[in-house]
Amino acid sequence: xxxxxxxxxxxxxxxxxxxxxxxxxxxxxxxxxxxxxxxxxxxxxxxxxxxxxxxxxxxxxxxxxxxxxxxxxxxxxxxxxxxxxxxxxxxxxxxxxxxxxxxxxxxxxxxxxxxxxxxxxxxxxxxxxxxxxxxxxxxxxxxxxxxxxxxxxxxxxxxxxxxxxxxxxxxxxxxxxxxxxxxxxxxxxxxxxxxxxxxxxxxxxxxxxxxxxxxxxxxxxxxxxxxxxxxxxxxxxxxxxxxxxxxxxxxxxxxxxxxxxxx
Amino acid sequence: xxxxxxxxxxxxxxxxxxxxxxxxxxxxxxxxxxxxxxxxxxxxxxxxxxxxxxxxxxxxxxxxxxxxxxxxxxxxxxxxxxxxxxxxxxxxxxxxxxxxxxxxxxxxxxxxxxxxxxxxxxxxxxxxxxxxxxxxxxxxxxxxxxxxxxxxxxxxxxxxxxxxxxx
Numbered sequence: 407x408x409x410x411x412x413x414x415x416x417x418x419x420x421x422x423x424x425x426x427x428x429x430x431x432x433x434x435x436x437x438x439x440x441x442x443x444x445x446x447x448x449x450x451x452x453x454x455x456x457x458x459x460x461x462x463x464x465x466x467x468x469x470x471x472x473x474x475x476x477x478x479x480x481x482x483x484x485x486x487x488x489x490x491x492x493x494x495x496x497x498x499x500x501x502x503x504x505x506x507x508x509x510x511x512x513x514x515x516x517x518x519x520x521x522x523x524x525x526x527x528x529x530x531x532x533x534x535x536x537x538x539x540x541x542x543x544x545x546x547x548x549x550x551x552x553x554x555x556x557x558x559x560x561x562x563x564x565x566x567x568x569x570x571x572x573x574x575x576x577x578x579x580x581x582x583x584x585x586x587x588x589x590x591x592x593x594x595x596x597x598x599x600x601x602x603x604x605x606x607x608x609x610x611x612x613x614x615x616x617x618x619x620x621x622x623x624x625x626x627x628x629x630x631x632x633x634x635x636x637x638x639x640x641x642x643x644x645x646x647x648x649x650x651x652x653x654x655x656x657x658x659x660x661x662x663x664x665x666x667x668x669x
Numbered sequence: 670x671x672x673x674x675x676x677x678x679x680x681x682x683x684x685x686x687x688x689x690x691x692x693x694x695x696x697x698x699x700x701x702x703x704x705x706x707x708x709x710x711x712x713x714x715x716x717x718x719x720x721x722x723x724x725x726x727x728x729x730x731x732x733x734x735x736x737x738x739x740x741x742x743x744x745x746x747x748x749x750x751x752x753x754x755x756x757x758x759x760x761x762x763x764x765x766x767x768x769x770x771x772x773x774x775x776x777x778x779x780x781x782x783x784x785x786x787x788x789x790x791x792x793x794x795x796x797x798x799x800x801x802x803x804x805x806x807x808x809x810x811x812x813x814x815x816x817x818x819x820x821x822x823x824x825x826x827x828x829x830x831x832x833x834x835x836x
Contacts, residue, residue, distance in 0.1 A: 412671055412688040412734045433735075440730050441711055443689075453688065455735060481724070505802025506779065507715065510724040511731065587801070 434516035476515025533594030533605035573598035577668025591656035678746025715803030725782035760820035768807035
């Protein structure tokens with residue numbers, strides 16, 4: 407790791423000012439950026455630690471939405487009674503990603519700003535039709551995700567909170583890589599004020615919606631409704647862990663399990 | 670150079686570090702607490718697990734400056750001053766929950782956090798799931814799981830003393 411200056415601002419405005427330097431990078435839980443810096447994949451002039459900013463913390467219900475501060479750690483989200491009551495699938499997701507030690511440090515905002523194609527939260531955010539609140543604006547989930555490690559966030563723009571509409575039903579299922587435990591293929595399904603939405607993660611270069619499954623579940627909310635739908639492997643990832651055809655097969659299997667998980 | 674003030678095993682320390690200094694480097698190289706091991710250095714193996722403000726973390730994946738103001742506990746901080754082992758350490762000894770011993774400090778630190786978070790006790794399956802972030806290259810998991818299952822009974826006060834291992 408190359409050395410860098412370290413700043414720990416106590417307000418959002420201070421953090422935004424420090425991040426005006428194009429070579430400065432934010433650090434939240436550090437579970438992705440620190441391994442990346444060890445590999446010298448980046449050489450920031452400064453790290454701006456977001457953990458001292460009260461505005462980025464807290465989980466609360468606001469009407470028909472659950473608002474999760476970007477600095478909320480996975481372990482906090484998994485144990486939060488508000489999340490567990492309103493969106494149990496999201497609480498289970500937060501408690502079943504990475505490992506205990508990663509969950510004690512990693513944050514939802516960090517994961518969603520990074521948008522790793524094999525991360526879990528992008529499926530929940532796209533599947534629930536979340537709204538991304540930033541230091542500048544609000545961005546809908548359909549506009550936020552822009553492919554592998556790419557989001558609508560501009561340089562210096564910070565995610566401050568994620569708002570999830572409370573669904574009637576939501577479920578998630580994933581097949582994990584047996585070694586890395588990252589998602590090989592996952593499917594998040596939701597029904598409620600967001601309509602019926604099906605989001606697929608892990609399988610493609612970025613999280614995407616499965617329109618055919620959405621239509622089938624809108625007509626008949628059951629695992630059987632998606633059992634016959636085949637995902638095309640054409641745009642999916644193939645690598646040493648699994649071919650695009652295998653991942654396409656998993657989309658159907660995980661979609662069935664996700665509907666069962668939702669109940 | 671940034672200065673970090675933290676408490677390690679109850680002792681306050683103020684140490685000059687670089688921005689890039691990892692917590693595990695501060696512990697091992699500056700404070701000479703070499704009980705915390707570095708296995709993979711890629712936040713997978715868990716040999717470096719310590720407690721920061723009571724939560725288990727991989728000390729190879731947190732900067733020393735991020736731990737500024739924190740209370741850190743390492744494997745050296747578990748036993749009583751008179752040498753009496755922590756119940757988890759005692760269970761690892763009684764159940765022979767180690768072979769080469771390299772993963773042991775991290776296993777013990779993770780296990781203590783795990784037991785603390787499950788006051789009603791864990792099944793064997795839950796213990797195995799909870800140890801996901803700790804790898805043992807001797808694949809000695811069987812006795813590690815038995816040790817944790819026995820230790821949780823003592824830690825939560827359901828038994829006065831550790832159940833003896835079968836001969």
